[in-house]
Every structure is written in structure tokens, then in C-alpha cells.
Amino acid sequence: MLLYLRLPRQMKGDRTSAVLIATLPALLATLCCQNVTRGDTWTELNGSAVEFWSFRERFHRTYGVNSQQFDQRLRSFQDAIKRHVHLNSLSTSPKSAQYGINQFSDLSQEEFRNLYLQASSDQAPLFPGPKTEGLPAKFDWRDKTVVAPVPNQLACGSCWAFSVVGAMQSVHAIGGSQLMELSVQQVLDLKLVLQPEYPYKAKTGICHFFSPSHGGVALKNFTAHGFSGQEEAMMGHLVEHGPLAVIVDAVSWQDYLGGIIQHHCSSQRSNHAVLVVGYNAAGEIPYWIVQNSWGTTWGDEGYVYIKIGGNVCGIADSVAALFL
Template sequence: MEWRTVVVIVLVVSLCFFMIPIKVEPDKNVEDVKLFANYVDQYNKSYKNDSAEYKERFERFQKSLRHIEKMNSFRTSQESAYYGLTEFSDLSEDEFLQRTLLPDLPLRGQKHTTASYYHRHFTNSVHRVKRVTGIPSKFDWRDRGVVGPVQNQESCGACWAFSTIGVAESMYAIKNGTLYPFSVQEMIDCMPGDYGCQGGDICSLLSWLLISKISIISENAYPLTWRTDACRLSKTSAKTSGAKITDFTCDSFVNAESELLTLLVTHGPVAAAVNAISWQNYLGGVIQYHCDGSFNYLNHAVQIVGYDTSASIPHYIIKNSWGSTFGNKGYIYIAIGKNLCGIANQVSSLDIV
């Protein structure tokens, strides 16, 4: 027997007596299949028995899983935003944009930047938020009982109406001491132009309410249907009953977020246009990264109801309209100071009687 052969045999036998750790990656596809089956059941997806769509949705679901892993890898603390499966996780990013958000919001919003009610605020530094004086380090209008429950816009693209009416309810409660539910559906049906569930914007709605002197009536009198219907207001009742907008602003606080904090404390909750494309799989925590603040990427409308600069990550408290099971009981937290998600691009406050 040649010496080379002897050496090989000895090496092979020797290896049998040693534990050599070999890392075997789990089969992600098998895990993903199980996760998807549970996901379809949990959210009662309609394509459960449609094999073609099931396969297609599974592929998009897998992309969401990989994206969730990537987003969670950026977490720097326990307070950082974390991501996981939501009812939107079987959508492509483009589907999420088209079905849930407002792709044309920048075009709708741009026309307001030259209006008399538009103001651009400036301060020396947006990073001096912690040293803002004259206002508390933490403020939340929910603690004062003037913020209504989180609503769900479902498949109706009327975030512009939900956010505006939510702020109107809060401002009425601050002034009159009673939290009174107003009609979102009235705005969806009666706002002139190509709005309804097909999309709109906060500033146009407030401008129409002010100029027309239209009254905002109660939710009970004009309940939500989640679709665009014919307006059911008569010309006389529209101007005689309910609450009315007496003034509003539609401002930019880019590079002036400390002034936005002051407005929240001294005036009340505000409605804001945001870029929510990265929220598809959001579960909670404070968003700090990967949420573009460009005006051109605005696609959703929300309410800002408070802030906390005493937290390890100073943040806004955002009331959304995707139901109480999304995010943190329907709320989202966005870090202050960098115009994350475009939160400071177009912010509206209002007065009401």
C-alpha cells in the first residue's frame, strides 16, 4: 500500500472521532410556507382556495419577510421601530401604494404652497429639539380626553378626510369640553371634485369647508359607508347645523420642527401629509431610518396628537387610520428632527365653532 493512501485513510478515520460543527442553514422556503398558511388563516384572505393567486401572494409574502428581516437589522435600541407581518404583507410595494395610499398627493398638495393660508417656518436648527423652552418635554392630547378612537379607512382612500375630521373633533372638544364624533362620510360624499375614496388632500378639504361655510355634522346623522356615495346634505341643512371651520393653515415646518412642537401644545392636534410607503410591515417602536421625507413622496394623511422629547428617541405620536390592530394600537411613532416620512412638509391646523 502506498504511503499516500495510508495517510488519506488515517485522516478519514481521525475525522470520525472529532465533532466538526457544520452550520446548516434552515430551509427558509419550508418555514415561509408554514408562516404563509398561518397568515392566510389569520387574516382570512379571500384567495385561500385560489391556487394561482395563492402562489403569487406567497411570492410577495416572501419578499416582505426578507424586507422585514432587513429593516429589523437596523434597530439600534429596544425603542427603535420593529417590523413584522401585517394585513398588507402579501402586497407588493406598488400594490400597497396604489391600494392603501395616495400616489398623486404631491400633485394635489403642490398647489397649496402658493396660497395665502400657506406659511413656511424656519428656525436655526432642527436638532435642538431637546432644548426647546417654554413647552413641556412630553405632551399628549389623549391624556386630556380630546382624541377620538382610531378608525379604519379599509379600502377607501380617504385618509385626507379621516385625518381632518379627527383634528376637527379634537379642536371642538378642546373648545367646548365635549368629544363629539363628526362625519367622515359627509366629506367623502360632498367634497366637490375628484375626491371621495379615490383620494383627496387635507388643505383642499379645509379650504372648501371654510369658503362654502358647510357644516360638519355628526357621525350618527351621516354614518360611514366606506364608499363614495351621492351627497345627502340639503343646501339649507349644510349651512345651519353642526360645527364650522373658521380658520386654518397649511404650513411647512421643514427645518422648524421645534415650532411644530410649540403649535401642538399651544393650539392642538394637527393633520399632516406623510410618506407611509415604509409602514407596510410596521409593528411598533420609533421610526428613525429609511423613511424618505421628500415632498414628492407624500402619499398618506395622519394626525399628530402629541410628542415626547424626554424619551431616549424623541418622537411624534401619530394617530393613523388603518384600525387599532395596526402598529401600536393604531398609532405610529416617528423620530423628531429630520423630517422623517415627510412629517413636516404639509401640516394643517384649524379653528372650529
């Protein structure tokens, strides 16, 4: 069986700023006295020292100042700053997505893709059914307390598992059970136990067997369809069946902070699995509400919003509904 699968705004006068003000002079003095490995490092730091030092403090980076890794991360960080300027210059529509510094800002684009964008999917058949009539203007499964907290896959290509398990958790709760976090680590068994019984390790390991008598959640069936050109029908699918596991193109998500992604979001290749938990079609720009698996420091507390219509980010290409 094949499964088709904000950074919070910097506040003036906060503790990070105080630490930065106190420690930046010491950093700069140290650099002046050290034998820096590359002649242009000081020039580059002079233009972005505040931002990079604040970034290192906020995301607990431990690489030393006078090191090759520091040089590499600084250059990736500066490339990211340039990328943010370009992406934000294109975001001129109401409630457009905003791009800036987050936990991925010291990764090169190649590193980011290799670490986080390794999902793939077969082409799903187009949805054959009619669109659902009389849909509400807004619908969010979180309002019904059937969506688990935002997970963090860490540097492991397990997004597809988080997407599927997220959908299973919600469908299980929609069916009348208590919302429980299931074990992503055991997902290949298709009979899930609770997260504490089988904790996530951010790597593939040997499967631990549980007897059939052990309580768990089993996946009975699923559907996988493409909804390109039929996103209103996809809205009905969400309302009827629960949160949907989808495969998207997330290349530009490395720099996402919040707002509605409306364009410049595709390399023409699906590469990341996420969970669509709702939509809002009441405003000027209708959008999908999407839970990611990169923790709550990414995006809007772990969520991303994608414009409905036009198959933005390939969000309608491969859409799975699960049945327990």
C-alpha cells in the same frame, strides 16, 4: 380653499396557534393531493407555510389554496418577509422601529401604494413665527380625552379626510364640547354632522344635503406651514392649537409594527395624511405620537412613533392647524 393637508405580539399557546397546529397537517395533505398550478409552490410553502397559514387565519383571508390568487399572495408575503429582515437589520438604535407581519403582508408594494398612499399636497410656506418657550417635555392630547378612537379607512384613498376630520373632532372637544365622531363621508361639505347620521362607506358617493338649521361643525379657517428644521416650533403649534393634520411619506409603513421610526422612511414624496396628537421629548429619542387611519391591528394599536428632528418621513413638510 386648499387643505394641505402591532400587530399585537404573537403569544405562545394562544388560540390562533392551536388552530394552526390542528389544521396545518390537513392543509399540507391537501396540497400534496392537488394538481398545483405552479411547480415551485410546494417548495415555497415548505419554508413559510406556518407563517402564511397563521396570517390567513388571523386576518380572515378566504382565497383558496389551489388558486392563482393564493400563489400571488404567497409570493407577496414571502417578499414581505425578506423586506422585514432588511428593515430590522437597520433598526439598531434604542427603541428603533420594528417591522413584521401585519394586515398588509400579502400585498405587493405597488398594490399597497395604489390602495393606501394616494394623498398629495402643495408645498406649504415655512412657518414664520418663533418657537414656543417653556414647553412640557411630554404632551399628549389623548390624556385630555379629546382624541377619537383610531379609524379604519379600509381600501379607500380617504386618508386626507380622516386626518382633517380627526383634527376637527379634537379642536371641537378642546373648545369645551363633548368629543364626538364626525362624519368623514360628508367632509366635502365642510359642515360635519355626527358619524351615525352619515356613515362611512369607504367609497365616494353623492353628497346628501343637510339644511343649515341641522346641527353640525363648520371649519372656519386653517393654517398650513412647513416646519422642516423647526420641529420644536411645531411642538408649540401642537400644544397651542390641538392635533395637527400632516402629510407624510409612508412607503415603509406597510411593514411597521411599533417602535420609533428614525430612518429609512422616505421616497422623497408625500403620500399619506395622518394626525399628530402629541410628542414625547423626555427620553433619549424624542418622538411624535401619530394616529393613523388603518385600524387598531396596524402599528402600535393604530399609532406610529416618528423621531423628532431631521424631518423623518417628511412629517414637518406640510402641517395644518384647524380653527372652528
